[in-house]
Amino acid sequence: MRIAFIVYDDLTLLDFAGAYDPVTRLKTMGFLDDLEYDVCAMGEKVKSFEGLELIPNKVHNNLSVYDYIFIPGGNGVMKLFGDKDFMSWIKGVSSSTIVTAVCGGALVLGAAGFLSGKQATTHPEFMKYLYKFTDKVKDSRIVSDGNVITARGVTSAVDLGLYLCERIAGKEAREKIQKQMDYLSYTCD
Amino acid sequence: MRIAFIVYDDLTLLDFAGAYDPVTRLKTMGFLDDLEYDVCAMGEKVKSFEGLELIPNKVHNNLSVYDYIFIPGGNGVMKLFGDKDFMSWIKGVSSSTIVTAVCGGALVLGAAGFLSGKQATTHPEFMKYLYKFTDKVKDSRIVSDGNVITARGVTSAVDLGLYLCERIAGKEAREKIQKQMDYLSYTCD
Numbered sequence: 001m002r003i004a005f006i007v008y009d010d011l012t013l014l015d016f017a018g019a020y021d022p023v024t025r026l027k028t029m030g031f032l033d034d035l036e037y038d039v040c041a042m043g044e045k046v047k048s049f050e051g052l053e054l055i056p057n058k059v060h061n062n063l064s065v066y067d068y069i070f071i072p073g074g075n076g077v078m079k080l081f082g083d084k085d086f087m088s089w090i091k092g093v094s095s096s097t098i099v100t101a102v103c104g105g106a107l108v109l110g111a112a113g114f115l116s117g118k119q120a121t122t123h124p125e126f127m128k129y130l131y132k133f134t135d136k137v138k139d140s141r142i143v144s145d146g147n148v149i150t151a152r153g154v155t156s157a158v159d160l161g162l163y164l165c166e167r168i169a170g171k172e173a174r175e176k177i178q179k180q181m182d183y184l185s186y187t188c189d
Numbered sequence: 190m191r192i193a194f195i196v197y198d199d200l201t202l203l204d205f206a207g208a209y210d211p212v213t214r215l216k217t218m219g220f221l222d223d224l225e226y227d228v229c230a231m232g233e234k235v236k237s238f239e240g241l242e243l244i245p246n247k248v249h250n251n252l253s254v255y256d257y258i259f260i261p262g263g264n265g266v267m268k269l270f271g272d273k274d275f276m277s278w279i280k281g282v283s284s285s286t287i288v289t290a291v292c293g294g295a296l297v298l299g300a301a302g303f304l305s306g307k308q309a310t311t312h313p314e315f316m317k318y319l320y321k322f323t324d325k326v327k328d329s330r331i332v333s334d335g336n337v338i339t340a341r342g343v344t345s346a347v348d349l350g351l352y353l354c355e356r357i358a359g360k361e362a363r364e365k366i367q368k369q370m371d372y373l374s375y376t377c378d
Contacts, residue, residue, distance in 0.1 A: 014347075014370070017206035021343065024239040039241055050213040052228055053244035103371075123371060153371025154210065158203075158344060181203070182292075182312060182342025 001168065003037045004066040007056055008086065010076025013048040015102050018157025019070055022165050022177050029180065031165075031173040038066075042086055049075050064094040068164065072157065073103025073123065081111050100149040100164065102157040106130060109148065119145040123153035158183060190357065192226045193255040195294075196245055197275065199265025202237040204291050207346025208259055211354050211366050218369065220354075220362040227255075231275055238264050253283040257353065261346065262292025262312065270300050289338040289353065291346040295319060298337065308334040312342035347372060 005020055020039075027035040040063070041056035048054065063069060071090075080086050090112045093099060101109045106122040109115055110133025119136040121127075121143040130137045142151045142163050151160035162183070166174035194209055209228075216224040229252070230245035237243065252258060260279075269275050279301045282288060290298045295311035298304055299322025308325040310316075310332040319326045331340045331352050340349035351372070355363035 012210070014206045014210035017202045020239060020241070021201070021203035028239070037240075045244075050209060050217070051226075051246065052209070053246075055234075055242035055244065057240065057242075153369070155347060155370050155372040180342070181344050183344040 001032060001035050002066045003035070003068040003070065004040045004058070004061075004063055005037065006069060006071045006090070007039055007041045007046045007054060008074075008076050008080060009047050010049045010079070011046070011072050011074035012103065012154060013050055013052060014154050015072030015074060015105065015157050016070075018155060019072070019100075019102065019161035019164070022158065022161035022181060023070075025177045025180065026165055026169055026173065029177060031169045031177075042083075042089060060089060063089065063092045063097070066093065066097055068098045068100060069093055070160075071099075071101040071105035071108050073101070073105045073107075073126075073154070075104075077104040077107055080108055087112055096147070098147045098149065100151075100160060102151040102160050103153050106150040107133070109150070110134065114148055118148045119143050120148060120150045121152050122150065125153075190221060190224050191255045192224070192257040192259065193229045193247070193250075193252055194226065195258060195260045195279070196228055196230045196235045196243060197263075197265050197269060198236050199238045199268070200235070200261050200263035201292065201343060202239055202241060203343050204261030204263060204294065204346050205259075207344060208261070208289075208291065208350035208353070211347065211350035211370060212259075214366045214369065215354055215358055215362065218366060220358045220366075231272075231278060249278060252278065252281045252286070255282065255286055257287045257289060258282055259349075260288075260290040260294035260297050262290070262294045262296075262315075262343070264293075266293040266296055269297055276301055285336070287336045287338065289340075289349060291340040291349050292342050295339040296322070298339070299323065303337055307337045308332050309337060309339040310341050311339060314342075 026032040038058045039056045040058040046054045103123045115134040215221040227247045228245045229247040235243045292312045304323040311319045
């Protein structure tokens with residue numbers, strides 16, 4: 001099981017960290033010892049919108065080897081649309097890769113052509129733009145349709161991460177991870 | 190208004206990012222233009238417990254200039270207790286600095302002597318250790334006592350960040366930031 005977390009300049013750090021935390025716990029808490037996860041970017045360094053520099057551990061690497069890729073949102077998304085090298089890199093996933101995104105990351109999936117005919121969601125402010133890529137925009141916290149999984153705004157990254165934990169390793173693993181994260185789900189009922 | 194986010198090897202990235210996001214929005218969303226925030230460490234690079242390298246923008250700097258410091262948790266906390274240079278650095282805050290922490294970061298505050306006689310909280314698994322530093326351990330999401338503010342486990346970093354937003358810039362700013370983060374508070378009522 002291999003997962004790539006895509007990072008780029010002016011990403012929202014919490015969009016990334018919110019999903020990175022629960023998913024990496026699949027390995028660090030011993031639920032999935034053979035999980036491999038990488039933080040991948042087009043360059044040697046990435047600067048978040050807030051100003052923090054990150055060092056990805058894979059640079060412009062082959063994305064076709066991953067079972068999942070995850071794309072966070074952030075102000076940098078708007079620059080990615082015109083970045084042919086970046087878009088070409090993202091399009092290099094395999095046909096069986098499950099593509100996931102939170103917030104504005106869903107627009108990147110759209111621009112890469114992954115959302116055609118698919119249900120998807122994004123941050124409420126971006127839903128009007130998401131219609132450019134699919135007419136099946138859905139206002140839910142998490143939307144899963146075939147090989148595409150998207151989540152709403154920033155903090156829904158945590159919910160998406162936990163959703164992936166359950167999908168990959170089952171409900172019990174998800175519940176233990178959620179407890180360790182001291183997280184009360186967005187559905188308080 | 191100056192805030193220092195302390196990072197160290199083997200921190201839990203989400204402990205940091207969860208608070209960093211809402212607090213930095215005070216500036217990026219225009220509520221507090223003169224806010225200065227720094228990511229501070231003892232060395233030029235820090236590696237999170239999950240394996241991501243970060244580049245702090247201040248190294249072993251003078252912490253007495255900050256109005257607030259924030260300390261995330263993570264497995265690295267256990268190594269900090271025996272690190273005289275780190276503990277001495279942290280103790281260099283001014284007497285008026287408000288010291289804040291999430292999860293195991295509260296134990297660092299304790300080891301630095303900030304919790305004596307203070308109400309405080311931490312991750313449920315660490316509460317037994319927190320008693321070494323104060324007999325006023327409280328099992329609440331966020332605990333504020335004088336110049337010490339602590340929060341429970343990992344994801345409570347988001348709640349602590351939002352709490353600081355309200356304290357610093359008022360309820361309306363907090364609500365707008367929370368909405369932009371698409372965050373449904375842990376108190377669903």
